[in-house]
Amino acid sequence: MSIYRALSERFARIATIGEASAILGWDEAAMMPDGGAASRGDQLAALAGVIHDMLTDPKLGDDLAAAEPLDDDWQQTNLALMRDRHKRAVCLPGDLVEAIAKASSSCERIWRSARQDSDFKAVAPALGELLALTRQAAVALGEALNLSPYDALMSQYQRGISSKDVEPIFANYETFLREALPQAEAIQAGRNAPAAAPPQVPVALQEALCRTLAQQAGLDFTAARLDRSMHPFCGGIPSDIRITTRYDESDYASALMGVLHETGHALYEAGLPKNFARQPVGEASGMATHESQSLIIEMQAVRSDAFLDYLSPLLHRSFGGDAETFSPAALRARLRHVERSFIRVEADEMTYPAHVILRFRLEQALISGDLQVADLPGAWNEAMQSLLGITPPDDRRGCLQDIHWYAGLVGYFPSYTLGAMAAAQLMAAARQAVPGIDHGLAHGDFGPLRGWLRANVHGYGSRYGFNELLVKATGKALDPVDFQRHLASRYLAVS
Numbered sequence: 177m178s179i180y181r182a183l184s185e186r187f188a189r190i191a192t193i194g195e196a197s198a199i200l201g202w203d204e205a206a207m208m209p210d211g212g213a214a215s216r217g218d219q220l221a222a223l224a225g226v227i228h229d230m231l232t233d234p235k236l237g238d239d240l241a242a243a244e245p246l247d248d249d250w251q252q253t254n255l256a257l258m259r260d261r262h263k264r265a266v267c268l269p270g271d272l273v274e275a276i277a278k279a280s281s282s283c284e285r286i287w288r289s290a291r292q293d294s295d296f297k298a299v300a301p302a303l304g305e306l307l308a309l310t311r312q313a314a315v316a317l318g319e320a321l322n323l324s325p326y327d328a329l330m331s332q333y334q335r336g337i338s339s340k341d342v343e344p345i346f347a348n349y350e351t352f353l354r355e356a357l358p359q360a361e362a363i364q365a366g367r368n369a370p371a372a373a374p375p376q377v378p379v380a381l382q383e384a385l386c387r388t389l390a391q392q393a394g395l396d397f398t399a400a401r402l403d404r405s406m407h408p409f410c411g412g413i414p415s416d417i418r419i420t421t422r423y424d425e426s427d428y429a430s431a432l433m434g435v436l437h438e439t440g441h442a443l444y445e446a447g448l449p450k451n452f453a454r455q456p457v458g459e460a461s462g463m464a465t466h467e468s469q470s471l472i473i474e475m476q477a478v479r480s481d482a483f484l485d486y487l488s489p490l491l492h493r494s495f496g497g498d499a500e501t502f503s504p505a506a507l508r509a510r511l512r513h514v515e516r517s518f519i520r521v522e523a524d525e526m527t528y529p530a531h532v533i534l535r536f537r538l539e540q541a542l543i544s545g546d547l548q549v550a551d552l553p554g555a556w557n558e559a560m561q562s563l564l565g566i567t568p569p570d571d572r573r574g575c576l577q578d579i580h581w582y583a584g585l586v587g588y589f590p591s592y593t594l595g596a597m598a599a600a601q602l603m604a605a606a607r608q609a610v611p612g613i614d615h616g617l618a619h620g621d622f623g624p625l626r627g628w629l630r631a632n633v634h635g636y637g638s639r640y641g642f643n644e645l646l647v648k649a650t651g652k653a654l655d656p657v658d659f660q661r662h663l664a665s666r667y668l669a670v671s
Contacts, residue, residue, distance in 0.1 A: 179243045180251065183236075184455060187258055190230050191454035195413045197223040202411040202418040204281070206403040217281035224277040231265035250457055253639055257456035260335075267320035268313055276313060279306045280584035287582035288406060294572035296553050303582060304549040310586055311543055326543045329587030334462035334594070336641035339540065342590045345656055346533045349593070350563070352660055353530060360514045360526060360667040367509065374497045377428040385428075385494045386421065386435040393439045393473060393622045395419075400442060407579045408434040408521070410441035410470075414453065417442045428495065429511060430522065433474055440473030441466055443626060447634025458637045461645055463588060467595020468602060469633065475525050475596065476603040476662075477625055479511050482617040490620075514667055516564045518573040525596065526663050530563040535578070535589040543586060597659040598646060602633065604658055605650040 197220060204216050230236070240259050246252045283302040290299035314325035321328055327338045387402055395417070405420035412418035419442055421434040444466060452458030460466050477483055484507045491502040500506060514524050520531035538555060541547035547555055556575040561567045568574035580588055606628045607613050616624040632649040643653040 179239050180246060180255065183239055183243065183255070183258055186230070186236060186239075187261075187456060188454040190227055193223055193227055193230075195416075197227075198411055198413055199416070199418070202420075205405045205407070205409070205411075206418070206420050213281070213285045217278050217285075220281050221274040221277040225270055225274040228265055228268070228270050228273040231262055232270070236262060237266070250452065250639060254452065254455050254457035257638060261456060263320060264317060264332075267316045272309065272312060272316075276306070276309045276584055279309055284579065284583045287576070287579065291406075291572055291576040294570040294576065296571040296576055299576070299582060300549050300552075306582070306584055307542055307549065307586070310584055311545075314543055314586075326540050326587065329543065330590065331587075333585075333588045334464040334591050334642055336643065337462075337464065337590070337594065339536075339590075342536065342594070345597075345654075346529070346536065346590075346593070348656060349529050349660075350533060353526070353563075356660075356663065356668060357514065357516075357526060363668065363670055364514055374428065374495055374501055376425045377495050379423045379425060381495060382423055382425075382428050382431050385490075386432055389432070390419070390435055390439040390442075392620050393436065394443050394446075394626045395439050396446065399446070402435065408438055410438040410445070412445075414445045414448055417445055428491075433478070433511070434521070436478050437470045437474040440470035443473070443629070444469040444634050447630045449635055449637045452637055457639055461633075461636070461638050461640060462642055463591035464594035464598065464642050465633070465645060467591050468598035469595075469629065471596050471599040472603055472625075472629070473622075476599050477617055477622065479525075480614065480617055481508070482614040483620075484508055484511070486618055486620045512666060516566050518560070518566065518568045519577055521577075526667055527564060528596065529593040532589050532593040534559045534563055535580075539581065539586050539589065542581075594642070594654065597654060597656050598642070600659040600662040601646060601650050601652075601655060602629075604662075606632075 200216065200219055200223070204213075204220075208216060240255075240262055243255055246255060279302070283299065283306045286299045286302045290296065310329070311325065314329050317323070317328035317331075318325045321331065323331060324339070330337060330339065383402070387397070390402065391397060399415055400417040400419065401412075403418065403420045404422060406422065408419075408421045410417065410419050419435060419438040421431045421438065423431045444460060448460065449458050478487075481504070485504050488502050488504045488507055491507075492499045495502070512524070514526050516527060517523055520528065520535075523531055534556070538547060538552070538559065541555070542549070542552070552575050553571050557567050560574070580586070606625060610624050610628050613624045613628070616622065633645065636645060636648070640648060646653055
């Protein structure tokens with residue numbers, strides 16, 4: 177037990193340094209002046225190097241090897257996760273880890289201006305350098321874990337899920353979409369057109385309502401912030417959560433839905449088991465699980481009939497204007513509008529998986545070397561035409577729209593759609609277990625849903641993998657049929 181205690185203390189220290197890095201990352205995206213970029217890259221690289229040195233310390237390896245099996249299941253899982261983290265670290269040279277951190281910071285900085293100017297060529301060299309380093313790490317990780325390079329990258333974001341698990345799920349959804357999307361469009365065309373959005377909603381009013389609704393969902397602003405960035409995200413640490421969004425005065429829904437999405441992430445972080453804080457088992461189960469928590473709030477709860485009935489008069493009181501613009505029927509038409517669009521983060525929930533399928537296939541090709549960086553814009557446009565029948569008019573609305581690859585996050589994208597499917601499955605189970613969930617949402621009360629999620633998802637941390645957690649919460653592993661059933665109910669029912 178003394179060895180385990182020493183290991184726990186060491187990993188708590190590693191986690192604390194990771195927390196500092198997380199706050200620096202938030203500051204880089206939300207607050208840092210442009211002139212601080214080069215220094216910030218050095219800082220993040222140095223912290224990544226310190227963490228890597230601690231994980232590869234021979235004394236840590238000796239202690240992990242000497243640690244006895246533990247009677248407590250949580251502690252035993254924690255020990256197994258410590259060993260996995262050590263195994264991953266020792267297969268990567270420290271200089272490669274620091275080089276990736278530095279290249280990621282540099283590439284992301286160039287991407288910000290390249291995206292604004294729709295100039296892929298400006299960032300292509302930096303992306304090529306970053307992908308080359310990422311590929312080196314992927315090969316080394318894959319050899320250590322007996323995985324393909326791409327699967328090794330995927331495993332960093334969601335353990336226990338491989339590309340071979342994802343491919344049939346995505347192929348099945350592509351088949352479903354080919355039939356369901358035209359049906360949804362036809363049903364939608366037969367209804368009244370969505371009411372026009374308010375001509376302008378000042379940012380200050382949007383921000384105030386975003387804070388109010390995030391708080392109602394359960395976010396504690398004594399341990400959280402809401403700020404602005406180019407790309408919405410939830411960062412920070414469980415006791416100091418940092419949410420960001422972007423505002424558009426001509427479209428209040430973009431920031432509102434973005435903040436409630438990130439609030440789902442934040443609630444998960446805040447609900448993690450505090451008695452295992454700063455321990456591997458006390459962290460989130462993975463990004464597919466994380467996305468299920470953001471989407472169960474944004475898509476399953478907030479866009480439900482029950483909550484839109486509550487939201488309707490609140491929007492009118494907050495923003496003024498024509499009450500009909502905010503009627504429940506107008507909100508359903510506006511917030512549940514199916515459209516073949518270019519931007520992933522603005523896509524409806526039926527077409528959204530197509531955006532993820534595109535990225536999943538392209539990033540596999542980038543890592544394998546089958547797709548060269550210079551050919552990415554053309555490959556992107558061809559895939560978009562094949563999946564949704566549209567072609568982006570420029571790279572800003574094509575391969576430059578997402579931060580992920582330019583920040584070194586390869587293998588992350590499948591988590592979005594796996595999370596959406598899991599969210600539908602979890603919501604169905606929650607409604608069956610807690611009949612009052614929709615009654616609560618109709619009164620702006622997320623408590624019944626949040627309580628079920630705390631007990632069945634948040635509180636387990638990384639005790640279970642993705643499918644194990646779903647079995648525990650819903651009685652079965654991921655079943656994409658639940659997601660398709662949800663979409664059919666919401667978009668294919670003629671009323």
